[in-house]
Amino acid sequence: MLIGPQNSTLHVNHVRSRISQAALAAGRDPSAVTLVAVTKGQTAQSIREAATAGVTDFGESYLQEAGAKMDELAGLGLGWHFIGGIQSNKTREIAERFDWVHSIDRLSIARRLSEQRPYHAAPLNLCIQVELVPEPNKGGVPPSEIGQIAAAAAILPRVCLRGLMCVPPQQPNSAAERAVFARLRSLLEELNASGHKLDTLSMGMSGDFESAIAEGATLVRIGTALFGSRSRRG
Numbered sequence: 609m610l611i612g613p614q615n616s617t618l619h620v621n622h623v624r625s626r627i628s629q630a631a632l633a634a635g636r637d638p639s640a641v642t643l644v645a646v647t648k649g650q651t652a653q654s655i656r657e658a659a660t661a662g663v664t665d666f667g668e669s670y671l672q673e674a675g676a677k678m679d680e681l682a683g684l685g686l687g688w689h690f691i692g693g694i695q696s697n698k699t700r701e702i703a704e705r706f707d708w709v710h711s712i713d714r715l716s717i718a719r720r721l722s723e724q725r726p727y728h729a730a731p732l733n734l735c736i737q738v739e740l741v742p743e744p745n746k747g748g749v750p751p752s753e754i755g756q757i758a759a760a761a762a763i764l765p766r767v768c769l770r771g772l773m774c775v776p777p778q779q780p781n782s783a784a785e786r787a788v789f790a791r792l793r794s795l796l797e798e799l800n801a802s803g804h805k806l807d808t809l810s811m812g813m814s815g816d817f818e819s820a821i822a823e824g825a826t827l828v829r830i831g832t833a834l835f836g837s838r839s840r841r842g
């Protein structure tokens with residue numbers, strides 16, 4: 609197999625070393641940060657190459673697109689993360705096929721996922737998507753409503769509430785990025801202070817993952833820095 613400069617292997621190594629450096633700079637163990645490769649708009653072959661380079665976790669935003677690639681890559685033992693908006697008529701397939709859902713923005717979706725999670729599967733890991741900066745049509749729960757949703761989601765039987773996720777708009781500089789991510793971390797700390805045992809902060813994308821790691825990200829969702837620009841809307 610040819611390994612050229614276009615091969616995602618090189619980008620995987622580069623992104624991994626940036627993740628490690630950001631973790632070490634923050635006094636954190638690099639292994640505490642999981643790379644989720646966001647593969648919307650990428651082919652199954654790109655996913656295969658990233659998996660060969662050691663990536664274990666993959667994020668998809670569109671169910672139909674994801675399903676076709678998951679079929680093609682079945683048997684590789686990859687971890688699949690759903691990170692897109694969820695319509696209630698899509699929950700069954702998500703509950704059956706994914707390991708994580710990062711984009712819970714209402715309790716009814718968490719309830720359906722719990723009801724539809726197959727009994728032979730491990731509990732489905734969930735994060736509540738938080739709208740830290742109000743934006744039209746971006747999805748996410750306002751901070752004032754997180755406590756209520758978390759309390760109800762935490763007792764659902766077939767899912768495991770793991771933490772919080774955010775997709776903030778681009779910020780002018782890294783200090784502003786860090787301030788936004790610090791708010792997600794403090795919201796998680798508040799939930800834990802009220803009795804939850806949440807261990808996941810899903811935050812940071814290609815443009816801002818180092819700031820997110822500095823503020824405690826445990827999952828970073830990275831697309832373009834790994835694969836280059838997408839061939840379709842992202």
Ligand SMILES: *Cc1c(COP(=O)(O)O)cnc(C)c1O
Pocket residue numbers: 646648669691692775813814815829830831832833842
């Ligand atoms: C597309 C997407 C990403 C990855 O974005 P990049 O800027 O390409 O790294 C991360 N999270 C979500 C929710 C996305 O939709």
